[in-house]
Amino acid sequence: MAKMNYPDFKFTITHRDPKTKARVGLLETPHGTIETPNFIFCGTKAALKGVTTAQAKEAGVDIILSNTYHLLLQPGGKIVEAHGGLHRFMGWEGPMLTDSGGFQIFSLGHGSVAGEIKGRRSTPWGKSTLKITEEGAIFRSYLDGQKVFLTPERAMQTQRELGADLVLVLDECTPFHSDKAYTERSMHLSHRWEKRSLAEFARTHTGKQALYGIVQGGVYPDLRKESAQFVASEAFFGQAVGGSLGGDKDQMHEVVAMAAEHLHPERPTHLLGIGGLSDIVNGVTLGMDTFDCTHPTRLARHGGALIDPEFADGRPHLNLKNARFKEDLNPLDPTCTCPTCKQFTRSYIHHLIKAGELLSGQLLTLHNMAYMMKVARRIREGIKAASKVMG
């Protein structure tokens, strides 16, 4: 394994659950330290949809991400670099992650699971991934149809320009329906791209960014094992579980377990694109430290407030569009101390939705952010308590 020093980064496991692989850790970056398990909120295009970074901070958010794919196309890495990086560009002083662009290229190129079922085309230009070669991937910009060539080297260079703390290797993200032969060939291609990503990262190493490898291998146990062992053997700071995690929650749990068994036991581990509450809890018990998903903020923009099921007739969220909230003078969540719950009633949020005021999405986003942070805090407290009990 090639050596790589990450002097401004550190991951320290402070507590372990004696019964599972769950752990509490401190993830130190040049923009601050976060406690894990934690949730990373999506600021895809260098914006947390509808809320300012100052508001997100007030709601308790610790760490956010942006997507290299979107920023590569608009405004381009050079403009962000001219600002001194994403932190300055979008006004966020805490830790940040960027992905490599791979997921979007291939998810837009292959289409989503739902898209496959419904026969939906991904873009006005049809499948947007034009060609995958040993060298990289050629795809069409969803903005203007221009051809773009993304290589592992370019993915790293763009992430250097963006300047997030945590950065990801370029991988090919295989679709849900891939057979084992394709998944295996693709995984080996991803491994070669990961090595090239690492080499390019090493060549331009500043100490201010830390690289995560990505485990592929689809739903196949032997492939997940091989990929996890590969990622664990390379000089990455962290590791992420990506690719197809299966068709349902049970299979996802199995697939993450296959990878988790062979991951590096001391490195910070991210589960890509997963944010359902039960999925987070499951992931934590398998040793996952961080999670990201658009769900909490997207749900907010569609009128949904995350809330403990005991306050929502057993459901995981309230739908504030519902007429039953018209005269409900309670806060969204009676146990919540977020800016929205401190000031506003369910009746007011319902009114905003009925009146077509986008402020509803903003207020619900702030609540859902605070809620996810509360969930992460509870998970950490649970692990700490269990670790103390066992002494």
Added chain:
Amino acid sequence: MAKMNYPDFKFTITHRDPKTKARVGLLETPHGTIETPNFIFCGTKAALKGVTTAQAKEAGVDIILSNTYHLLLQPGGKIVEAHGGLHRFMGWEGPMLTDSGGFQIFSLGHGSVAGEIKGRRSTPWGKSTLKITEEGAIFRSYLDGQKVFLTPERAMQTQRELGADLVLVLDECTPFHSDKAYTERSMHLSHRWEKRSLAEFARTHTGKQALYGIVQGGVYPDLRKESAQFVASEAFFGQAVGGSLGGDKDQMHEVVAMAAEHLHPERPTHLLGIGGLSDIVNGVTLGMDTFDCTHPTRLARHGGALIDPEFADGRPHLNLKNARFKEDLNPLDPTCTCPTCKQFTRSYIHHLIKAGELLSGQLLTLHNMAYMMKVARRIREGIKAASKVMG
């Protein structure tokens, strides 16, 4: 003149410009004191479009308004009253004004000047004002087409439920094209409605709200004089200049001057629906104390940043959609200390607009709010300086 006490309200003129009718005043309300001249921002449906009240406060906003017409239809006055009024409902602790609903009924009913020119229908149900009688106005709800009957008494009752500090009488707002005979009949109807508004207000007087009369009379000097004298003679706390102010800026200046000459000299005076910078300056010299307009916040949602013309090639705003801002690392306004200008570049705002991120509207709204407050502050400082010079 019937007596009416407003013990929790006070308007004190502290400085006068020796050359014009411009003055600086302190307007005291149960929710705080503002200095005038000042600008009232529109929170039409109990929401400042796209920004929270906390953000508006941080941007320096002193006073906001909501529209009785919209809130009467959705969510209805009773729901707001159950919250303890608009302040609690929408989370605003400072002074607030509500209009009577008249302007929207008649502007939607008669259609706007632009709508008249373009032959535009105001609602899916055509002209929405169905009938104006001595008793009140019957109109169709823009939400569901239901018939609604608004009388001076109901306008006051709804404003009691809404609970704003400053409230307005119901008037008929005549359209731009009205001839003198119609304008005169309409003005006299408004005067009778204003008396009924005042009687209903007196009947339910709590001391926590203060009533403004409205001067009508269209573009006709003798009618404006008669109306201003009528309003000045009644037991209103404040007075507003409304109705058709003419077809262009020069005529508006003349019409406001006609009214101003006969208004009560010591009462706080509001110019309804006017917010262009030169119009505000003109209005101030005629003795107007407060102004409201959707322009600054609407402009923001369309990508416009208010800025002193010397920083914008002589124009009153920058259009951030323009590609020339793509790589512009300057803040919107180099002299501005608002949260947006402290943190973000023109390039970032341009990127947000290009990327379809509504955050652009939010950040520009905060800047435009701060800008309008700066303009109001400069006007006050100018009057204070002039008053001192004259000793």
